[in-house]
Amino acid sequence: MSSSTQPTPALRLQQLSSHIAKKADKPSFFEQVQEAPADVIFALTSSYKADSHAQKVNLGVGAYRTEEGKPWVLPVVKKADHIMVEDDNLDHEYLPILGLEPFRKAAVKLILGANSKAVTEGRTGAAQCISGTGAVYTGAHFLSKHYPIKGAACYISKPTWANHRAIFEGVGMQVLEYPYWDPATKGLDLKGMLGTMQSAPNGSIFLMHPCAHNPTGVDPTNDQWRQIADVMEAKGHFPFFDCAYQGFASGSLDKDAYSVRYFVDRGFEMFIAQSFSKNFGLYSERAGNLTIVARSVEVKNRIESQIAKAQRAVISNPPAYGSRIVSLVLNNETLYGEWEQNLSTMANRIIDMRKVLYDELVRLGTPGTWNHIVDQIGMFSFTGLTVPQVKVLKEKYHVYLTDNGRISMAGLNSKNVKYFAQAVDFVVRNH
Amino acid sequence: MASIFENVVGAPADVIFALTAAYKADTDPKKVNLGVGAYRTEDGKPWVLPVVHKADHILVDDENLDHEYLPILGLENFRKASAKLILGEDSKAIAEGRVGSAQCISGTGAVYTGAHFLSKHYPFKGAACYISKPTWANHRAIFEGVGIPVLEYPYWDAETKGLDLKGMLGAMEAAPSGSIFLLHPCAHNPTGVDPTPDQWKQIADVMEARGHFTFFDTAYQGFASGSLDKDAYSVRYFVERGFEMFIAQSFSKNFGLYSERAGNLTIVAKTPEIKNTIESQIAKAQRAVISNPPAYGSRVVSLVLNDETLYKEWEENLSSMANRIIAMRQALFDELVALGTPGTWNHIVDQIGMFSFTGLSTPQVKVLKEKYHCYLTDNGRISMAGLNTKNVKYFAAAVDDVVRNV
Numbered sequence: 130m131s132s133s134t135q136p137t138p139a140l141r142l143q144q145l146s147s148h149i150a151k152k153a154d155k156p157s158f159f160e161q162v163q164e165a166p167a168d169v170i171f172a173l174t175s176s177y178k179a180d181s182h183a184q185k186v187n188l189g190v191g192a193y194r195t196e197e198g199k200p201w202v203l204p205v206v207k208k209a210d211h212i213m214v215e216d217d218n219l220d221h222e223y224l225p226i227l228g229l230e231p232f233r234k235a236a237v238k239l240i241l242g243a244n245s246k247a248v249t250e251g252r253t254g255a256a257q258c259i260s261g262t263g264a265v266y267t268g269a270h271f272l273s274k275h276y277p278i279k280g281a282a283c284y285i286s287k288p289t290w291a292n293h294r295a296i297f298e299g300v301g302m303q304v305l306e307y308p309y310w311d312p313a314t315k316g317l318d319l320k321g322m323l324g325t326m327q328s329a330p331n332g333s334i335f336l337m338h339p340c341a342h343n344p345t346g347v348d349p350t351n352d353q354w355r356q357i358a359d360v361m362e363a364k365g366h367f368p369f370f371d372c373a374y375q376g377f378a379s380g381s382l383d384k385d386a387y388s389v390r391y392f393v394d395r396g397f398e399m400f401i402a403q404s405f406s407k408n409f410g411l412y413s414e415r416a417g418n419l420t421i422v423a424r425s426v427e428v429k430n431r432i433e434s435q436i437a438k439a440q441r442a443v444i445s446n447p448p449a450y451g452s453r454i455v456s457l458v459l460n461n462e463t464l465y466g467e468w469e470q471n472l473s474t475m476a477n478r479i480i481d482m483r484k485v486l487y488d489e490l491v492r493l494g495t496p497g498t499w500n501h502i503v504d505q506i507g508m509f510s511f512t513g514l515t516v517p518q519v520k521v522l523k524e525k526y527h528v529y530l531t532d533n534g535r536i537s538m539a540g541l542n543s544k545n546v547k548y549f550a551q552a553v554d555f556v557v558r559n560h
Numbered sequence: 561m562a563s564i565f566e567n568v569v570g571a572p573a574d575v576i577f578a579l580t581a582a583y584k585a586d587t588d589p590k591k592v593n594l595g596v597g598a599y600r601t602e603d604g605k606p607w608v609l610p611v612v613h614k615a616d617h618i619l620v621d622d623e624n625l626d627h628e629y630l631p632i633l634g635l636e637n638f639r640k641a642s643a644k645l646i647l648g649e650d651s652k653a654i655a656e657g658r659v660g661s662a663q664c665i666s667g668t669g670a671v672y673t674g675a676h677f678l679s680k681h682y683p684f685k686g687a688a689c690y691i692s693k694p695t696w697a698n699h700r701a702i703f704e705g706v707g708i709p710v711l712e713y714p715y716w717d718a719e720t721k722g723l724d725l726k727g728m729l730g731a732m733e734a735a736p737s738g739s740i741f742l743l744h745p746c747a748h749n750p751t752g753v754d755p756t757p758d759q760w761k762q763i764a765d766v767m768e769a770r771g772h773f774t775f776f777d778t779a780y781q782g783f784a785s786g787s788l789d790k791d792a793y794s795v796r797y798f799v800e801r802g803f804e805m806f807i808a809q810s811f812s813k814n815f816g817l818y819s820e821r822a823g824n825l826t827i828v829a830k831t832p833e834i835k836n837t838i839e840s841q842i843a844k845a846q847r848a849v850i851s852n853p854p855a856y857g858s859r860v861v862s863l864v865l866n867d868e869t870l871y872k873e874w875e876e877n878l879s880s881m882a883n884r885i886i887a888m889r890q891a892l893f894d895e896l897v898a899l900g901t902p903g904t905w906n907h908i909v910d911q912i913g914m915f916s917f918t919g920l921s922t923p924q925v926k927v928l929k930e931k932y933h934c935y936l937t938d939n940g941r942i943s944m945a946g947l948n949t950k951n952v953k954y955f956a957a958a959v960d961d962v963v964r965n966v
Contacts, residue, residue: 164837221820223818262849266849292851441668443849448821449820
């Protein structure tokens with residue numbers, strides 16, 4: 130029975146077990162990987178979308194909505210779009226690693242001012258990044274590799290945008306908090322903030338919101354910024370500004386940049402992450418910039434070169450579309466004027482909604498004080514509502530907001546503000 | 561007062577971008593740019609694909625489109641179409657629900673995202689990623705950037721100007737079980753040398769026996785043979801063989817959308833559950849780096865891939881690019897033969913895709929740059945798309961000179 134082509138029993142056994150091993154349960158490489166929880170804000174949006182209730186209200190994500198509750202493509206952005214699509218000279222060739230140069234220059238000018246001495250001195254740099262997140266990440270990543278004080282922690286405000294912690298921890302930096310929100314006054318806990326700055330090790334990194342603080346809407350006054358700068362200077366701390374709402378706070382681009390420009394005047398080196406998601410309504414196009422203010426031109430150049438090196442190994446080069454729109458508008462006097470108007474429209478509608486909500490809560494006699502609704506600045510209001518109260522708002526009223534009681538004012542309009550006020554009134558009285 | 565960053569060292573400029581900058585600064589009328597892998601027309605100009613122009617107009621006129629944030633993992637229709645493009649219409653793995661994807665910042669972002677995931681979740685701690693020798697310069701930077709050690713496997717055989725399969729398989733055999741291997745499915749960058757189907761089978765045999773993890777980087781699907789399906793052969797074969805894998809996909813070249821950063825990481829996992837878990841971790845990581853990816857480029861790609869008419873137009877646009885490159889290979893080869901340039905030059909026509917690994921030495925490349933204003937990378941790689949009927953004779957003459965005299 131045996132022939133030269135027949136395998137020996139041993140070999141046959143080996144073949145069979147090998148075949149079985151191949152086909153049957155060779156484990157996955159990733160058997161042990163844990164499921165990560167869904168992102169809170171995106172999950173909130175999903176729940177809202179899945180909700181079929183006629184009166185549902187989305188006060189979750191910080192994206193502008195019109196009076197009709199719809200997203201708004203800024204008229205000046207539509208204009209820029211048409212200009213670009215008709216431009217036969219435009220192609221899709223790779224941008225430089227650090228991005229579109231006119232965009233970078235205009236972004237720096239926007240935050241530091243047309244007359245910025247630091248700009249004329251040539252000691253400001255810029256890197257086009259994937260919107261605000263990318264800019265914070267890029268700055269954080271640089272610091273994780275090149276900040277001279279090893280083991281320095283990054284201090285974030287308590288509370289702050291949830292992603293701040295994730296970004297800094299993601300690049301291996303330690304994250305600590307500084308007091309910010311005072312629940313008693315529903316304002317700034319300046320004493321706590323300055324106290325932490327005093328006690329932090331010299332040369333710590335402080336992540337600050339120049340205006341329209343997310344989530345509280347509470348901004349330091351000019352005099353408070355002076356006090357903050359005094360301590361930052363005395364302790365040799367590094368300022369890292371995250372500016373996602375320039376133009377949205379007061380409605381004036383220059384006013385909103387006050388704190389940053391003051392720090393530059395005071396002689397600080399700093400990073401400034403800028404997002405054009407909100408003030409250009411370009412959320413999905415990821416237009417952002419990291420502005421670098423350094424002591425000298427040489428240092429600025431070296432920082433940029435290291436950022437370029439790191440950027441090459443993460444994204445290679447940034448996306449052109451969004452930055453082209455922003456650049457077109459910022460660099461054209463007429464379009465810039467139109468943009469300022471579009472921006473005002475958004476800022477003013479939000480300010481109106483603050484007033485309307487406040488008036489309604491007062492009219493209902495809702496227990497508590499509600500001045501903070503009109504005093505707070507920017508897209509968000511930190512209502513002071515508790516987690517249980519927020520839960521009822523969601524389940525009973527189909528009103529979506531984050532557990533910390535933050536509401537995106539842009540989600541309110543004349544059709545839903547009374548409904549929302551009523552819902553707030555109910556949960557305050559009963560939960 | 562001293563800067564906080566006084567001691568930061570300047571990093572050298574990126575080689576490829578520096579090459580492009582040097583080319584741009586050069587005023588010589590005969591200059592030729594054979595550096596960066598971006599398609600050029602017969603007139604030496606960038607080419608916006610007609611189907612992309614078309615998609616652009618459709619998008620700009622669509623009143624229903626806004627710029628609301630995409631989901632963290634990107635535009636769903638784009639992700640699905642990308643996975644289908646590489647794995648095939650009839651992919652069983654897709655039908656079985658065990659294929660995931662994440663929209664990334666083009667090919668770089670997809671490789672980064674996959675590498676970052678592996679750096680955190682790959683079960684074999686300390687496993688190295690093996691890259692081909694040579695490979696795209698950025699591969700090493702990306703993996704080292706996320707803290708994964710990088711080693712090389714032999715690939716280019718300088719003697720035959722072909723594949724060193726023996727060396728490649730030898731390295732795969734010798735590598736610790738469960739190593740990560742970064743493979744180019746087609747149109748290898750920089751060599752243009754691709755394994756044959758039989759060689760892919762041999763590679764798969766060893767990868768399987770050694771339990772290595774397959775990471776494909778595909779930046780040129782459609783550019784190699786001109787056929788999208790043919791170019792995907794190796795990936796689909798590995799899927800059939802039952803491998804789990806990552807596949808980084810770039811739409812920079814085959815859609816000419818370089819600056820719009822349209823890319824995808826396709827994930828082939830053993831089960832839908834594992835695929836979901838992987839996607840959830842990628843989403844978590846992505847949120848802390850870019851939050852969510854850019855819409856514009858993915859919208860263009862999605863529009864085209866999901867529309868039968870536009871898809872066909874795209875295939876035609878793709879063919880015209882691939883064919884012009886193939887024609888230039890032939891033209892350069894013919895010219896070198898006509899000149900009697902010493903050496904064998906078959907590799908020019910045998911190699912596949914956008915690049916040719918000429919075999920020229922660094923000193924020879926230097927002379928090409930300084931004397932002839934021909935810009936190419938020091939390893940002798942030329943981007944074929946930089947050649948056209950107006951400059952190919954000039955370039956051939958330059959090559960002839962440096963081969964004879966340098």
